[in-house]
Amino acid sequence: MTTQQPLSELTARERLLALASPAALHDLAPPGQLPLSPHLARLNLPVSFDDGVVIAEFETDVGTVACAAQEGEFMGGAVGEIHGAKLTGLIRRAITRRHQAIWLLLDSGGVRLHEANLGLIAISECMRAVFDARAAGIPVLALIGGRFGCFGGTGVLAGCCSAIVMGEGARLGMSGAEVIETVHGVEEFDSRDRPAVWQTYGAMPRRLAQDVVRIVDDDVAAFRSAAMAVTKHLLTDRRESERAGPHRQRQLEDRAKTAADAATPRRPQGAQHALLTASQFEAWLASRS
Amino acid sequence: MTLDDLLPCFDSCAFQHRGDNYFAARAVLAGRAVTLLGSEHGAYVGFDVAVELARAVRQCQDAGVIVFLIDSRGQKLSRRDESLGLFAAMANLAESIDAAKRRGVTVLGVVYGQAVSGGFLATGLMAHKLFAMQGAQLSVMNRPAMARITKLPEIELEQLATTSPVFGDRPAQHWAMGALDEVLEDVAALRRRLLQELASDPALHDQRAEAGRERGGRQLAYSIIQKVVNAA
Numbered sequence: 001m002t003t004q005q006p007l008s009e010l011t012a013r014e015r016l017l018a019l020a021s022p023a024a025l026h027d028l029a030p031p032g033q034l035p036l037s038p039h040l041a042r043l044n045l046p047v048s049f050d051d052g053v054v055i056a057e058f059e060t061d062v063g064t065v066a067c068a069a070q071e072g073e074f075m076g077g078a079v080g081e082i083h084g085a086k087l088t089g090l091i092r093r094a095i096t097r098r099h100q101a102i103w104l105l106l107d108s109g110g111v112r113l114h115e116a117n118l119g120l121i122a123i124s125e126c127m128r129a130v131f132d133a134r135a136a137g138i139p140v141l142a143l144i145g146g147r148f149g150c151f152g153g154t155g156v157l158a159g160c161c162s163a164i165v166m167g168e169g170a171r172l173g174m175s176g177a178e179v180i181e182t183v184h185g186v187e188e189f190d191s192r193d194r195p196a197v198w199q200t201y202g203a204m205p206r207r208l209a210q211d212v213v214r215i216v217d218d219d220v221a222a223f224r225s226a227a228m229a230v231t232k233h234l235l236t237d238r239r240e241s242e243r244a245g246p247h248r249q250r251q252l253e254d255r256a257k258t259a260a261d262a263a264t265p266r267r268p269q270g271a272q273h274a275l276l277t278a279s280q281f282e283a284w285l286a287s288r289s
Numbered sequence: 290m291t292l293d294d295l296l297p298c299f300d301s302c303a304f305q306h307r308g309d310n311y312f313a314a315r316a317v318l319a320g321r322a323v324t325l326l327g328s329e330h331g332a333y334v335g336f337d338v339a340v341e342l343a344r345a346v347r348q349c350q351d352a353g354v355i356v357f358l359i360d361s362r363g364q365k366l367s368r369r370d371e372s373l374g375l376f377a378a379m380a381n382l383a384e385s386i387d388a389a390k391r392r393g394v395t396v397l398g399v400v401y402g403q404a405v406s407g408g409f410l411a412t413g414l415m416a417h418k419l420f421a422m423q424g425a426q427l428s429v430m431n432r433p434a435m436a437r438i439t440k441l442p443e444i445e446l447e448q449l450a451t452t453s454p455v456f457g458d459r460p461a462q463h464w465a466m467g468a469l470d471e472v473l474e475d476v477a478a479l480r481r482r483l484l485q486e487l488a489s490d491p492a493l494h495d496q497r498a499e500a501g502r503e504r505g506g507r508q509l510a511y512s513i514i515q516k517v518v519n520a521a
Contacts, residue, residue, distance in 0.1 A: 028517055028520045029516075029517065033516070033520075034513055034516065035509060035513075038509075039455055043441065055517065081507065081509050081510050082509055082510075082513055084510070085498070085509065085510040085511075085513035085514045085517070086513060086517055088498070088510075089513060089514040089515070089516065089517025089518050090517055092514065092517075093517055093518045093519075093520070096518060111406065111429050113429065113430065113435055113438050113439045114439055114441075115455060116428070116429045116430075116455055116456050117427070117428070117454060117455055117456070117457065117462075117463065117466060117468070118455055118466065118507060118510070119429070120406055120409075120410065120414075120429050121414070121466055121468045121497065121501070121510075122510065123410065124410055124414035124415070124497075125495060125497060125498060125514075127383055127414075127415070128387070128415070128495045129495070131383075131384065131387040135387075135391060152406075153406070153410055155376035156376055156379045156380050156383065156410055156411065157380075158376065158380070159377045159380025160380045172376065173375070173376055174364055174370075174371060174375045174376045174379065174407065175364060175366045175371060175375075177368075179366060180366045180367065180368060180371070182437075183366050184366060184367070188368055189368045196368075199372070200368060200371050200372045201371065205372070206374070209373075209374055209377075211374050211376075211377045242388075244384075245347070245381070245384050245385060245388050246347065248377070248381050249343060249344060249381060249385065252336075252340045252343075252374075252377065252378055252381055253340055253344065255340075255373055255374070256336065256337050256373070259336075259373055260337075
């Protein structure tokens with residue numbers, strides 16, 4: 001009798017259905033309601049009726065939650081014009097309808113390069129909508145548990161949310177290891193060096209640096225209970241967004257200083273910053289398998 | 290266009306920092322104190338610069354003015370910066386601008402060189418109003434890298450860039466998509482426009498999707514946003 005249901009193995013729609021359960025999912029853009037991407041069609045590329053993101057609402061014991069799930073299997077979950085407009089629309093809708101929370105299941109490489117500028121502007125609109133929601137006292141959670149990770153502009157979008165919850169196997173960053181290796185060579189970053197990749201983008205180093213509030217198992221129920229707990233916590237403090245900024249500013253300044261000290265030979269002990277050493281990482285990896 | 294070409298726009302300018310990666314200055318524009326922030330020579334924005342810029346934004350007094358002067362080829366690509374959490378530093382920079390706007394600071398952006406994704410997303414695209422000087426270049430990624438990733442031939446991308454704003458890097462194309470508020474011909478035009486902005490209260494509401502539809506460069510976004518907002 002197994003109850004574990006790995007989030008990473010589900011489609012975007014299945015993730016939303018599972019997170020909403022037992023409540024029903026109210027799909028805000030059922031098939032056929034929105035146009036297909038003319039930009040992909042023009043390049044003779046496959047299109048998808050949902051443009052790689054499902055948006056919906058459902059009831060929870062704290063009230064209505066607006067929720068989006070990016071489909072990593074379609075164009076790597078990347079953000080095009082329609083995809084981004086759906087996210088922005090969902091967030092603006094949650095503000096006008098005074099929903100209790102917004103959960104974004106991010107699984108995306110960032111801007112969809114086939115829609116280039118439109119994708120970048122769309123992510124910018126999502127970022128501003130997230131800040132509007134937070135200023136209105138609505139917690140916005142980034143839930144990162146997919147197989148494609150959360151990179152580029154979507155990584156920045158995650159950082160704009162009230163809090164980030166990560167699956168233990170998820171990755172989060174801006175430029176991925178492959179991109180850095182392509183530009184600066186394998187000496188800078190060997191993208192096949194799995195421990196190095198996880199030590200840079202993995203849930204554990206992000207949690208240790210406090211960029212992420214929780215790490216959860218790759219399990220739908222675990223994601224749901226973590227999301228509910230974080231949401232409830234944030235709802236008790238509607239003005240969190242005002243304090244969160246200055247707090248993070250201090251945190252990042254400390255991090256920059258620690259890294260600079262570590263790079264100065266005079267103070268080698270400064271190297272003990274928030275990241276794991278290679279041996280600590282190996283021990284952690286071994287403990288998970 | 291260089292930063293020095295742009296400075297005559299202001300009555301005076303004193304740099305607090307002008308280094309390889311970013312600058313910060315106090316300028317005066319028709320009697321108003323203005324904080325100038327940004328980068329020159331197409332500098333890449335890394336973790337430390339993003340944190341420093343955000344600190345400067347947070348230090349700007351209420352009802353102050355910040356003008357971002359942008360010439361950046363994007364975010365720094367390095368393992369160190371990714372380890373430190375570049376995504377968080379960029380998000381923090383964007384958040385610092387949002388918070389400044391909410392406490393009454395006017396935030397304007399001027400692209401005078403290049404504006405490429407990363408740092409642009411966290412600076413110019415967060416401003417109340419964004420302008421570009423004629424000849425500036427705005428893009429998501431340089432064309433060879435884009436060709437590699439999209440598997441579209443560079444020549445095709447180049448052709449697409451001339452016929453459609455989607456791949457275009459000219460300021461007029463970004464204006465058509467609603468991302469920019471005006472393309473400015475010279476420093477005199479920039480001065481006029483900045484003075485005009487300082488004379489009025491900027492709107493916090495994001496109107497870029499509407500603008501993109503009205504100007505014809507971004508046809509779908511606004512109607513889809515509205516459809517979702519109003520869905521039964």
